[in-house]
Amino acid sequence: MSMDTSNITVTSGQSCMPPVQEGDTRMLLTGNHAVAYGAMLARPQVVPIYPITPQTPIAEKISDLQLSGEFDVDLMTAESEHSAMCACVTASLTGVRVFTATASQGLLLMHEMLHYAAGARAPIVMAEVNRTLGSPWGFWPDQSDSLSQRDTSWIQYYCESGQESLDTVIQAFKVAEQVNLPAMVVHEAFYISHALEPVVVPSQERVDRYLPPFNPEHRLDPLINESWGAVVNQDMYYRHRKELTESMALVAERSIQADAEYQELFGRSYGIIERYRMDDADLAIVGFGAMCGTSRVAVDALRAAGLQVGLLKIKLFNPFPTEHVRAAIAGIPKLMVIERNVSPGIGGVLAQTLKANLYGMKDAPTVHSYLAGVGGLNVPSRLIEELAKKAMADEPVAESLWQR
Amino acid sequence: MLQIRVQGRGGQGAQMAGEVLAITYFREGKYVQAFSSYGGARRGTPVSTFIRVDTEPVRERCDIIEPDAIVCFDPSLLSPALMSGAGPDTVILINSTRAPEQFADMGDHRFATLDALAVAQKNGVGRFVNSAILGAFAKVMGSPDVEFLAEVVRDVSPARKNENAAAVLDGYQMVRIKGEEGSGLVAAVATSAGAEGASA
Numbered sequence: 038m039s040m041d042t043s044n045i046t047v048t049s050g051q052s053c054m055p056p057v058q059e060g061d062t063r064m065l066l067t068g069n070h071a072v073a074y075g076a077m078l079a080r081p082q083v084v085p086i087y088p089i090t091p092q093t094p095i096a097e098k099i100s101d102l103q104l105s106g107e108f109d110v111d112l113m114t115a116e117s118e119h120s121a122m123c124a125c126v127t128a129s130l131t132g133v134r135v136f137t138a139t140a141s142q143g144l145l146l147m148h149e150m151l152h153y154a155a156g157a158r159a160p161i162v163m164a165e166v167n168r169t170l171g172s173p174w175g176f177w178p179d180q181s182d183s184l185s186q187r188d189t190s191w192i193q194y195y196c197e198s199g200q201e202s203l204d205t206v207i208q209a210f211k212v213a214e215q216v217n218l219p220a221m222v223v224h225e226a227f228y229i230s231h232a233l234e235p236v237v238v239p240s241q242e243r244v245d246r247y248l249p250p251f252n253p254e255h256r257l258d259p260l261i262n263e264s265w266g267a268v269v270n271q272d273m274y275y276r277h278r279k280e281l282t283e284s285m286a287l288v289a290e291r292s293i294q295a296d297a298e299y300q301e302l303f304g305r306s307y308g309i310i311e312r313y314r315m316d317d318a319d320l321a322i323v324g325f326g327a328m329c330g331t332s333r334v335a336v337d338a339l340r341a342a343g344l345q346v347g348l349l350k351i352k353l354f355n356p357f358p359t360e361h362v363r364a365a366i367a368g369i370p371k372l373m374v375i376e377r378n379v380s381p382g383i384g385g386v387l388a389q390t391l392k393a394n395l396y397g398m399k400d401a402p403t404v405h406s407y408l409a410g411v412g413g414l415n416v417p418s419r420l421i422e423e424l425a426k427k428a429m430a431d432e433p434v435a436e437s438l439w440q441r
Numbered sequence: 442m443l444q445i446r447v448q449g450r451g452g453q454g455a456q457m458a459g460e461v462l463a464i465t466y467f468r469e470g471k472y473v474q475a476f477s478s479y480g481g482a483r484r485g486t487p488v489s490t491f492i493r494v495d496t497e498p499v500r501e502r503c504d505i506i507e508p509d510a511i512v513c514f515d516p517s518l519l520s521p522a523l524m525s526g527a528g529p530d531t532v533i534l535i536n537s538t539r540a541p542e543q544f545a546d547m548g549d550h551r552f553a554t555l556d557a558l559a560v561a562q563k564n565g566v567g568r569f570v571n572s573a574i575l576g577a578f579a580k581v582m583g584s585p586d587v588e589f590l591a592e593v594v595r596d597v598s599p600a601r602k603n604e605n606a607a608a609v610l611d612g613y614q615m616v617r618i619k620g621e622e623g624s625g626l627v628a629a630v631a632t633s634a635g636a637e638g639a640s641a
Contacts, residue, residue, distance in 0.1 A: 231477060234474050236469060
């Protein structure tokens, strides 16, 4: 049983938290409920969804908000995640804004339709809650589910807090609808999805100013005789894939722009990557998702101990922002990737992707790859500090190393 | 930063107790973070709830290893793993009929006990011990303000609002703290008449 905490506001006159902008509300929300508020504020007309732990509170909250009359939406409860994504694609192609959410096995069941959605150029936004994949069965935070869908042509943003997930859902619609590609907003089970935190829910009026109604140039409509899904020849397929790839190449700049506009209206921004205390760093920790928060604490402790260590947070993972990352790490001799996922035979997916994107860079840094927190294992700041010291002392090896 | 770990079993209300603490500190204007980790979301399986309270935004996204307080709903959950991060300043509040001194062989910590079931039953909330334990927590830790806490409990309780609020105040009075004279009876004298005659 969980309580409804959405109407809880600060009653004390001596708050540590800064005042919110007029029309905004600071609530105590879980990361998943924050996502539901973000979705509501973006005004999707259709939400096809199928519940799965640990995504379920997103579906529940959207249902609550619909019932209370706050969220005017067609909430479709599908019979599977595959059907939910089919409904997302067709609804999106009729020219309406579409949101959904899933996790783990549910994302895998969608796999076929994820490719289809991107190919159909449907700018669906989906929240994805990272959870271990079976078998064996588990409910723990592990990024292997979303990373295994890297090659489905979806934009992927990784978030560090409920606030960031809420803000990113709204930003993701802005970007997705400009490039006609679907976007995943990813956060991890429990450490974010079920963590109650203060979250600023922005005013609907300002979100409406930020995100105009979706009005695509093309849509399925018998009156205008447009359709999608016919068989194409080799040349048409080639051109389609090339155009899709070219649209993907626009995502980094469009995301930066969407984030800057968000900053102007709402006073919060995240960037597609973030440099945290990277000046004069001898070592940069590279990570994404929840572990970035803990890494900040580790960086502060290492800096206090006289070690020049910084953090590079990767928020936009796909398309990988190669040039931005290269510029951010220029002059730093060593990188240490810590990540909560593994692709057996490949290693850590972020580390491998990063290495590929550093190939050919002049004076490229060495990369230490550590698998920490796989299967949801706890990764305290002390472990990150130890790993940073180890990476500074050790020679790099090609493979990813298991650490706990 | 104040770091609290609440340990219970599914169905005991430990997670809700953690959320109530988070709500209370949030309403006081503090930054909080509260999350739970559980096995199968079933009755009887161990549930850990972690709460951080600070005057700055909380950045950590990991379990609490060295808590300032461990709130244990069931003495059978006091495992070596749970106790390993506890130091001499760590408060260990246990739902137990035993005196806090009887846990001294588990280490040098600030033990406190409350017969929370007795407090719950006396106040008409049946086997739901969490409100009583929250009251005991406020006494042992010196925060949050117990009247404010009772108001929050009254506000968020799904049923028996006044009974739960009364259980908070009663738990505050009845908790027995290691080394303190009367093991909690001193507190009972100092506060309202509501607790008089309650069995500890």
